Amino acid sequence: MTVPVRPEGPIRVMAVDDHSLLRNALCELLNAEDDLEVVAQTDVSAQILELAVEHRVDVVLLDVEMPDHHAPTVVEELSSALPDLCVLILSMHDDPQLVQELMRRGARGYLHKTAHRETLLAAIRAIRGGDSHTIIAIPQSESRxxxxxxxxxxxxxxxxxxxxxxxxxxxxxxxxxxxxxxxxxxxxxxxxxxxxxxxxxxxxxxxxxxxxxxxxxxxxxxxx
CATH class of the missing domain: 1.10.10.10 (Winged helix-like DNA-binding domain superfamily/Winged helix DNA-binding domain)
Known part of the structure; x- marks a missing residue:
């Protein structure tokens, strides 16, 4: 797939979440940063790839709980079509098998939705900056x-x-x-x-x- 040349400037982010209040709050948080810009958002799985190409997206923040998609399949499709695109998962789940499956399909990171603001911002900057380490931040019980x-x-x-x-x-x-x-x-x-x-x-x-x-x-x- 041919992708328009990306201009230099802020990291271009797309937010994908079916909860509009959470998605809007996330976009507001990101747009407050000088080096980040939310250029697209959606709650429809079928629109993700098209929007990513149209808006020359650098990082997709992907919710895995959306009812209309299978997150591992979406991640694999995005990674195959746009190898330079970074997919960062945001989820309320901390199932190790799900995390491993998403990483295997091409996700660059996995953050629990309770992650601190600083953790999210650092993760976006790190994966876009070429950090070769997989980023995982999920809560753990004391026993685990x-x-x-x-x-x-x-x-x-x-x-x-x-x-x-x-x-x-x-x-x-x-x-x-x-x-x-x-x-x-x-x-x-x-x-x-x-x-x-x-x-x-x-x-x-x-x-x-x-x-x-x-x-x-x-x-x-x-x-x-």
Whole structure:
């Protein structure tokens, strides 16, 4: 499928959800960000691909509970037709089998609808920025957490500094510039952080570090 050339500018987002109040609130939240723009929204599954092409969408926020579609099939169709399109799932479910199926079909991330605003924004920026790690943020009960999640170990001062900048949605290049180090050094710190926290993505690492009080959430830091 031929897709119109995307102009440079804000990340172009489409919101897909059959609950109009939630969808409108989501669009309002995203449009308040300088680097994000909601260019399309729909509650009809059959319109998703057409709108994605027409509006040169970068990221689709897809609700899996819509009654007129099978989410894994929709994800596979979008990924096949538009390989550069990033699909981020928003769901009230945390079924591991569903998560794995959607990831296998081509979704770039899976967020529970109770995720913090900062988590959603960071996830959108990360997947559009080329983060190769799958982004998953779902709540866990204490029993599941203790059974399956490793207990975070301490981070070095530099690792905390790097992860704090990640929490503020800075890219590896921006972090390297701010800290005066090579981008490869930042990537090495992130690999160590992921290993220590048992994290599968930047967003997952931030969430686990916040839960363990290893870093403190700070206001967004502008690049300078």
């Amino acid at each position: 957490r203790s059974a399956f999640a490793p207990v975070p170990t301490g981070l070095s001062p530099r690792e905390r500094e790097v992860l704090t900048l990640v929490a503020n949605a800075l890219s590896n290049r921006q972090i390297a510039h701010r800290l005066g180090v090579a981008e490869g050094t930042v990537k090495r710190h992130l690999r160590n952080i992921f290993d220590k926290l048992g994290a599968v993505s930047r967003v997952d690492a931030v969430n686990k570090a916040l839960d363990a009080h290893l870093i403190v959430r700070r206001p967004h830091l502008a690049e300078g």
